[in-house]
Amino acid sequence: MRPERLVDAVLFDTFGTVVDWRAGISQAVAEFSSAVDPNEFALAWRGRYQPSMAPVRSGEREFVDLDVLHRENLEATAAATGLPLDTADPSDVDWLNRAWHRLPAWPDSVPGLTELKRHFIIGPLSNGHTALLTNMAKHASLPWDVIIGSDITRAYKPDPNAYLRTAELLRLPPERVMLCAAHNTDLAAAQEAGLRTAFIPRPAEYGPSQRLDLQATGPWDVIAQDIVDLATQLREHVPS
Amino acid sequence: MRPERLVDAVLFDTFGTVVDWRAGISQAVAEFSSAVDPNEFALAWRGRYQPSMAPVRSGEREFVDLDVLHRENLEATAAATGLPLDTADPSDVDWLNRAWHRLPAWPDSVPGLTELKRHFIIGPLSNGHTALLTNMAKHASLPWDVIIGSDITRAYKPDPNAYLRTAELLRLPPERVMLCAAHNTDLAAAQEAGLRTAFIPRPAEYGPSQRLDLQATGPWDVIAQDIVDLATQLREHVPS
Numbered sequence: 001m002r003p004e005r006l007v008d009a010v011l012f013d014t015f016g017t018v019v020d021w022r023a024g025i026s027q028a029v030a031e032f033s034s035a036v037d038p039n040e041f042a043l044a045w046r047g048r049y050q051p052s053m054a055p056v057r058s059g060e061r062e063f064v065d066l067d068v069l070h071r072e073n074l075e076a077t078a079a080a081t082g083l084p085l086d087t088a089d090p091s092d093v094d095w096l097n098r099a100w101h102r103l104p105a106w107p108d109s110v111p112g113l114t115e116l117k118r119h120f121i122i123g124p125l126s127n128g129h130t131a132l133l134t135n136m137a138k139h140a141s142l143p144w145d146v147i148i149g150s151d152i153t154r155a156y157k158p159d160p161n162a163y164l165r166t167a168e169l170l171r172l173p174p175e176r177v178m179l180c181a182a183h184n185t186d187l188a189a190a191q192e193a194g195l196r197t198a199f200i201p202r203p204a205e206y207g208p209s210q211r212l213d214l215q216a217t218g219p220w221d222v223i224a225q226d227i228v229d230l231a232t233q234l235r236e237h238v239p240s
Numbered sequence: 241m242r243p244e245r246l247v248d249a250v251l252f253d254t255f256g257t258v259v260d261w262r263a264g265i266s267q268a269v270a271e272f273s274s275a276v277d278p279n280e281f282a283l284a285w286r287g288r289y290q291p292s293m294a295p296v297r298s299g300e301r302e303f304v305d306l307d308v309l310h311r312e313n314l315e316a317t318a319a320a321t322g323l324p325l326d327t328a329d330p331s332d333v334d335w336l337n338r339a340w341h342r343l344p345a346w347p348d349s350v351p352g353l354t355e356l357k358r359h360f361i362i363g364p365l366s367n368g369h370t371a372l373l374t375n376m377a378k379h380a381s382l383p384w385d386v387i388i389g390s391d392i393t394r395a396y397k398p399d400p401n402a403y404l405r406t407a408e409l410l411r412l413p414p415e416r417v418m419l420c421a422a423h424n425t426d427l428a429a430a431q432e433a434g435l436r437t438a439f440i441p442r443p444a445e446y447g448p449s450q451r452l453d454l455q456a457t458g459p460w461d462v463i464a465q466d467i468v469d470l471a472t473q474l475r476e477h478v479p480s
Contacts, residue, residue, distance in 0.1 A: 131411035134386045171371035
């Protein structure tokens with residue numbers, strides 16, 4: 001029997017799943033100042049990420065993009081850790097804030113995405129906005145077909161609108177779209193919205209202290225070792 | 241003196257400028273039926289394109305995408321020319337209508353875009369919607385970095401919002417964005433909105449009867465022979 005293609009589009013969480021934010025942010029912090037431990041600062045800055053989106057998700061705050069939230073979180077983290085922002089050149093602070101646009105890909109990301117692109121529409125499904133994701137793709141050579149940022153859907157995951165509006169813009173029913181992520185909560189929300197799901201572990205995302213998301217904890221459609229393995233597994237579902 | 245990069249993003253009109261709609265539509269019509277002249281039908285179908293967007297531009301009609309407008313225009317053209325739609329399989333009619341998603345690139349498009357992609361953000365700035373432009377890119381191997389369809393800007397060119405909202409989503413000032421088109425009216429509107437402009441002639445777009453847009457008629461920033469030549473000319477403005 002001829003296998004059917006499981007989905008038409010394979011979309012990806014980006015921060016942590018496709019790119020190594022901890023390495024990229026640590027490096028940018030180290031280049032900015034030697035006043036703090038770069039890795040610790042990166043973890044602390046990222047630690048404010050989910051809470052900062054909560055008021056947007058709940059509707060208390062109008063949608064603002066990640067450049068705004070990252071900047072607020074940068075200032076709070078700097079104040080808490082003693083990173084000197086006020087005495088720095090404003091353009092250097094802006095450059096540091098935009099380090100989230102310049103993150104390195106995990107080693108398997110580009111080869112895996114390149115293979116997937118042969119058979120599927122590929123793109124990010126990220127809380128990043130369109131310009132950030134475009135700059136990230138240029139920087140890390142991510143071969144996306146299409147980029148629909150959170151400033152287009154006006155929703156932050158795991159808000160169901162983030163998943164559903166993306167599928168709608170692709171004119172695909174949710175079940176023809178797969179989300180691939182290293183985060184079980186993201187996949188749970190995508191599955192609840194009707195998307196297909198794939199988990200890949202990124203056990204080094206947070207460093208040695210990582211306890212969450214070391215393995216799949218839900219009934220995901222695919223569990224893969226990395227993006228290259230995901231491409232191999234999905235190939236079995238592609239008509240030859 | 242070190243040359244500066246003229247712009248950050250080089251965006252393209254698609255129908256006629258990047259892809260040969262007359263060839264693609266003629267072929268799809270020929271495959272659908274032998275009741276009409278395929279080339280004449282393609283010209284007549286396309287002839288209803290600009291008028292059909294006018295009520296959306298003026299605000300009389302809420303935004304509807306090109307699948308909707310192409311379908312209405314297909315039915316009107318079929319009625320006027322004797323193409324039998326009612327007796328055809330509905331899925332064949334839908335396939336014909338979506339021939340606008342499957343148009344062939346002009347021979348210079350992919351090599352020229354591939355070269356431009358090395359130095360600039362490249363994407364369409366088209367009246368097509370995101371799904372149509374994504375499918376077109378997959379079909380014709382157009383290596384866009386980002387696709388912002390008219391369903392995202394909710395505006396049809398030459399409405400200034402089409403140009404300005406695209407630049408805004410890229411977080412670029414209009415003068416850092418270039419529109420490349422084979423149509424002088426499109427470039428005039430882009431220039432009026434503050435974008436940079438490049439003209440490339442597509443004298444075969446409408447076939448032997450073409451009288452418009454055989455040459456540049458405005459003060460465009462660049463006039464190129466084709467997209468490969470555009471890449472060559474813009475390379476002179478790129479820091480090496």
